Amino acid sequence: MFSSHRLPQPSLTIASILITSTITIRNARERKHESPSPRSQSQNNAGLKDNTPKKQKHCNCRNSRCLKLYCECFAAGIYCDGCKCINCHNNVDNETARQEAVGITLERNPDAFKPKIASSPQKPEVSMEEVSETQVIGKHNKGCHCKKSGCLKKYCECFQANILCSENCKCMDCKNFEGCDERRTVFQEECPLVQIRQTTNAAIDGAVGPSISGTHITPKKRKVQEIFSGKSIVDQTVNTTAQYQQELDPIASSPLSVSASFVSDMANTRTSGSSRSTYRSVLADVLQTQSVKNLCSLLVVLSGVAANTNAEVRGEVVRKIGPRKYEASIASSAQPLQDSRSVLKPVCENHANKDVTDAVDIDIGNRPPSPETLGLMCDEQDGMFFGNGSANGVAIDNTYLNMIQTSSNSDGCTDAYAEQERLILTKFRDVLGGLVTLGSIKETRYSSLMKKDVGIKKGPTDNGDRGAETKEILGNYTTNCSIPAVTEVFEAACARTNGHDTIDLSLRLPAV
DNA sequence: GAGTTTGAAACT
DNA sequence: CAGTTTCAAACTC
Numbered sequence: 001m002f003s004s005h006r007l008p009q010p011s012l013t014i015a016s017i018l019i020t021s022t023i024t025i026r027n028a029r030e031r032k033h034e035s036p037s038p039r040s041q042s043q044n045n046a047g048l049k050d051n052t053p054k055k056q057k058h059c060n061c062r063n064s065r066c067l068k069l070y071c072e073c074f075a076a077g078i079y080c081d082g083c084k085c086i087n088c089h090n091n092v093d094n095e096t097a098r099q100e101a102v103g104i105t106l107e108r109n110p111d112a113f114k115p116k117i118a119s120s121p122q123k124p125e126v127s128m129e130e131v132s133e134t135q136v137i138g139k140h141n142k143g144c145h146c147k148k149s150g151c152l153k154k155y156c157e158c159f160q161a162n163i164l165c166s167e168n169c170k171c172m173d174c175k176n177f178e179g180c181d182e183r184r185t186v187f188q189e190e191c192p193l194v195q196i197r198q199t200t201n202a203a204i205d206g207a208v209g210p211s212i213s214g215t216h217i218t219p220k221k222r223k224v225q226e227i228f229s230g231k232s233i234v235d236q237t238v239n240t241t242a243q244y245q246q247e248l249d250p251i252a253s254s255p256l257s258v259s260a261s262f263v264s265d266m267a268n269t270r271t272s273g274s275s276r277s278t279y280r281s282v283l284a285d286v287l288q289t290q291s292v293k294n295l296c297s298l299l300v301v302l303s304g305v306a307a308n309t310n311a312e313v314r315g316e317v318v319r320k321i322g323p324r325k326y327e328a329s330i331a332s333s334a335q336p337l338q339d340s341r342s343v344l345k346p347v348c349e350n351h352a353n354k355d356v357t358d359a360v361d362i363d364i365g366n367r368p369p370s371p372e373t374l375g376l377m378c379d380e381q382d383g384m385f386f387g388n389g390s391a392n393g394v395a396i397d398n399t400y401l402n403m404i405q406t407s408s409n410s411d412g413c414t415d416a417y418a419e420q421e422r423l424i425l426t427k428f429r430d431v432l433g434g435l436v437t438l439g440s441i442k443e444t445r446y447s448s449l450m451k452k453d454v455g456i457k458k459g460p461t462d463n464g465d466r467g468a469e470t471k472e473i474l475g476n477y478t479t480n481c482s483i484p485a486v487t488e489v490f491e492a493a494c495a496r497t498n499g500h501d502t503i504d505l506s507l508r509l510p511a512v
Numbered sequence: 513g514a515g516t517t518t519g520a521a522a523c524t
Numbered sequence: 525c526a527g528t529t530t531c532a533a534a535c536t537c
Contacts, residue, residue: 063531069521070531108522146519154534155518 059083066090067101069112074101077113116141117161143168151176152186295431299424 057073059080064070066080066088073080073090080090089097105112117138140158143166149155151165151174158165158176165176175182 059532061532064521068531070533072533075521112521142520144519149518149534153518155520157520160534 057083059085061085061088065097067098069105074098075113111141114141116157117163138163139166140168144171145169146171146174148173150174150182152183295428298431299428302424302427303420305423 059072061071069075080088144158146156154160
């Protein structure tokens with residue numbers, strides 16, 4: 001749906017982040033391959049199968065004859081070639097012995113040659129220097145069992161694969177989990193951007209929930225320590241990385257980093273050092289898919305409002321491109337705009353913000369949206385919000401887009417669009433700020449509950465009065481909040497709490 | 513490059 | 525399944 005002529009659009013990028021989580025995972029290293037069938041190194045290196053250059057393996061086996069999983073080459077299902085191994089049998093000349101060894105290995109473990117990292121279309125043999133585009137997803141099928149490395153050295157298979165340790169791991173003193181300062185330090189030393197993207201990924205991942213991507217698992221013990229030390233992940237993540245992230249990537253600086261937090265499952269907590277908790281964003285119950293939809297709708301509405309404030313610019317457009325062309329553009333855009341209004345309807349109905357609704361009605365009836373706005377609209381049509389766009393009779397044809405683009409490029413509307421974009425991004429930032437605070441509140445609540453309920457195997461959601469408690473907390477926060485937009489978000493959240501633990505974060509149309 | 517450390521794999 | 529041994533990579537000096 002994205003047109004090639006589109007200009008770079010931050011708002012679009014953010015919307016895309018919320019909507020999609022097409023995450024490329026390239027593990028730093030993946031030794032094990034699906035098939036034990038050997039491939040020659042030349043084949044392997046050429047990456048004929050998947051166009052992935054694979055680093056030459058050079059094992060140094062001495063005692064295993066390269067016929068056990070100790071041998072990287074054997075484990076990877078490739079012949080030794082150019083290795084410094086001694087008494088190597090992992091070659092064509094010893095194919096019989098090799099096949100026998102494969103059989104024995106598979107007999108012992110049928111999954112021996114399958115990838116160790118689940119749910120990650122990783123590419124093998126990517127060095128630390130190459131992982132700047134990586135993001136952390138997936139988990140080790142068996143988990144690591146590290147004792148001394150803190151899972152922050154390549155001894156650890158999880159670390160080596162550039163993934164977080166999971167509940168599968170039985171490691172001790174694990175530091176390979178999201179939000180760990182030591183881990184962050186390691187990654188910053190190796191490649192700062194990796195850490196940033198990982199944080200972002202985890203934040204979005206956790207906040208939006210499992211419907212979008214896999215969940216991160218983090219050590220349970222960490223959560224316990226953190227909660228009782230009173231040090232929140234919000235503090236850590238935002239304070240430690242936000243500034244740096246802002247420098248490099250406004251998306252990465254999203255306050256959604258708050259979700260890099262941990263909700264301990266007390267019922268499953270073990271006292272041993274290797275006990276773990278399933279990673280769960282504090283926003284997991286809050287930020288529903290519908291909320292994201294509403295947010296995007298809100299941004300579209302806001303786009304219209306912002307555009308309305310640029311009426312002078314619109315008049316300028318009419319003067320420059322001529323009334324006829326302008327009317328034509330309106331006519332061609334009428335259908336999609338009408339449809340987009342219907343999408344906005346729930347938001348408007350929910351909040352009865354007549355001013356904004358009217359403003360939108362007025363505006364979108366007289367002025368084509370900016371490419372940025374169209375970007376948001378188009379994004380919404382991309383499956384998640386509209387399902388099949390054509391099935392809903394929604395279509396923004398290329399002619400229209402081209403017209404808009406041409407207009408944008410030729411008549412000086414760029415400034416108006418920039419202002420429009422600025423407003424959208426500002427509001428989006430405010431909403432995210434609200435989510436951060438909401439996450440903090442929930443985390444604080446869990447923390448206090450844990451202090452109360454230590455020893456009681458009862459999950460937070462078991463408390464029937466949590467909704468009222470949440471409402472109270474939110475009310476207190478709202479009273480003290482100095483940011484209007486955030487206040488609105490929390491008023492809305494508070495109003496919808498209604499005695500339930502799950503907060504309906506339907507977004508309230510803000511005053512612009 | 514040698515020696516040490518580490519953790520997965522193999523074995524009991 | 526747990527404990528021990530073997531092994532080779534990772535790491536240190």
